[in-house]
Amino acid sequence: MKGPSSLLREAIVFAGLVAGMALLAACSEQNTYVAPPPPQVDVALPLKQNVTPFLEATGTTSSVNATALVARVQGFIQEINYRDGDAVKAGTVLFVIEPQPYELALDQANSAKASADAAVKQSEAEFERQKALVTKTFATQQDLEKAEAARDANVAAQQQAAASIQQAELNLSYTQVKAPFDGVVTARLVSVGELVGPNNVSTLASIVQFDPIYVDFNVSEKDVLRIRATMQKRGVTTQDLKKIPVEVGLQTETGFPHIGTLDYAAPTVTANTGQLAVRGVLDNAARQLLPGYFVRVRVPLFEEPDRLLVPDRAIGSDQSGRYVLVAGKDDVVEQRTVQIGQLVGELRVIRSGITPDDRIVVSGLLTAIPGQKIEPQMTVLTATAGDDVTQ
Structure with a gap:
């Protein structure tokens, strides 16, 4: 038979066990797992518009045009009429090579031409005189042929003299080195007084056209x-x-x-x-x-009609390529592999992989996990006219 003290101890232990069980029951009710609500994520339909890639x-x-300015005749540089780097017009005289020798050559050619003209005039008159004498039998056919030959020789000399004038004029024109087109002249490569020409320094400077x-x-x-x-x-x-x-x-x-x-x-x-x-x-x-x-x-290039565009930030990438997240059936997130095109402002053309009715996840990408449900919030994509389109 237990004494009063033993009964008291048992009652205390029993009460502690009951209290402990009640406490455990209370803790168990507080730790029951409650699933969080689906995350709210912005979604939008792809924007459809014409784009020009x-x-x-x-x-x-x-x-x-860009060319070297070359001395085509020999002589001493007499003038340099520009500053290094000047913009000049076509026809501007940039360098002057001593012209006097070529002026004298032109004078000589003109004198030779005048002499040839006189010789032709005289021989022509002689030929006409001999022709008249032959018709009257006062001169032989041989005399006429000699007169004709002399006339022809003088005409040839006249033509040669004319060609010499043209050559002398051309050489004289070469003493002025002019800009062939509008442009900027580089730093000069020669100095005043320097001998230039075919057997000496030929390149005087260069000229470059900018417009x-x-x-x-x-x-x-x-x-x-x-x-x-x-x-x-x-x-x-x-x-x-x-x-x-x-x-x-x-x-x-x-x-x-x-x-x-x-x-x-x-x-x-x-x-x-x-x-x-x-x-x-x-x-x-x-x-x-x-x-x-x-x-x-x-x-x-040529305009492409009815292209689908989504925000470039909504496109991800992995080992399989580029993809977008789509709110699918029952608002469950799906990952769609896509082929992308050009960038239009902040939007990217999607060439394949989505349809116009797909709800594309455009924000909250970190909370939108493929295979899990979301609470989609519809937004509308806009693009301004004149957005740049790049390949």
Whole structure:
């Protein structure tokens, strides 16, 4: 039989066990897992619009005309009529080679021509006199033939004298070295008083034309095939290509502020590079472009209708390629592999992989997990007219 103290201890232990079980039951009710609600994610239908793709390339600028100024006659430099780096007009006299020897040569040629003219006049009169005498039998046929031969020889000498005048005039004109076109003249390579000419220093300076200016770039064989196929489909001729604008931007510039037109395309693709040489021409009156610049080039191609566009930020990438997240059936996120195209402002053209009715996840990408449910919030995509389109 238990004593009172033993019964008391058992009652205390029993009460502690009951309290502990009650406490455990209470804790169990508080730790029951409750699933969080689906995350709210912005979704939007793809924007459908016409876009004009651009063919982008890198190129270099080059002069329409650039040539060396050469001394074509021998003599001493008498004048230099420009400062190094001057912009000059076509026909400006830049160098003067001592002209006196060539002026004297021209005077001699004129004198020889005058003498030849007199000889021709005299021999012509003699020929006419002998011809009249022969008809009256006062002179022989031999005398007439001699007179005719003398006349012909003098006529030949007259023609030679005329040619000598032309040569002397040409040599005299060469004593003035003129700008062949509008341009900028480089630093002179000779000094006043220096002997120049065919057997001495011949190159005096160079001149470079800045306005207009060429931009040279290359187009890949793949793009050439695509463009030619589009041209054939739309009935575009080769002459129509010369109306297509060419946009150029320097490395330090935003966008493509310099506008010109296509000027030339090579007739063949270079076999070892698989590229076609193309050239544009641009006005350059302000001389913002210098020959030899490395530039960015953009050429608008033919408009493509009804393209689907999504925000570029909504496109992800993994080992399988580019993808977008789509709110699918029952608002469960799906990952769609897509083929992307050109950039239009902040939107990217999607060439394949989605439909116009797909709800594209455009924000909250970190909370939108493929295979899990979301609470989509519809938004509308907009694009401003005139957004840039780049290849």
